[in-house]
Amino acid sequence: EDQVTQSPEALRLQEGESSSLNCSYTVSGLRGLFWYRQDPGKGPEFLFTLYSAGEEKEKERLKATLTKKESFLHITAPKPEDSATYLCAVRRRDDYKLSFGAGTTVTVRA
């Protein structure tokens, strides 16, 4: 069975204080690893898809990386508007569905 574990559960940062979120996964035949951002009371918003170990993608202050066992989401010089829950999900080659982790809730204080 696919397993996705995110850490830490919660992260409090000062504005400008860079940090990383971790997503460890176990899946047979990874098709892709996905990162989403979710604001309170809203649906998840797609950020990145990573397909193979060594791949990196960036968007504004966010950078996602992938190894064979985990993915990191780096937040560089965060701003208060980066406060959200960040969800990681995996998809197997033989399936359409995404299996999600529980998320990391990031709070950035001004």
Added chain:
Amino acid sequence: EAEVAQSPRYKITEKSQAVAFWCDPISGHATLYWYRQILGQGPELLVQFQDESVVDDSQLPKDRFSAERLKGVDSTLKIQPAELGDSAMYLCASSKDTGSGYTFGSGTRLTVV
């Protein structure tokens, strides 16, 4: 920008009553998903449609939940009867193909009292 439409945004219902949620995916997206997200957890798949056909409903509690997508476009998820443990966010998502990330709707927040 194209969106997945869901209604209602919020629903409060009494235990044992029936409740229904509606979803209109992005035009041209053949694959539609219903997920349930309990507070503090990640979304979990309830049912997946490819056009009008159910591809995966293995996690759908079929004694009380039903889902349909009659014309392969919009979809309805129904719960009858609702139980206290059904309180959650119900998310609809659609995708163009298997390589794409889903686009989620804003969800329906269900509270069963």
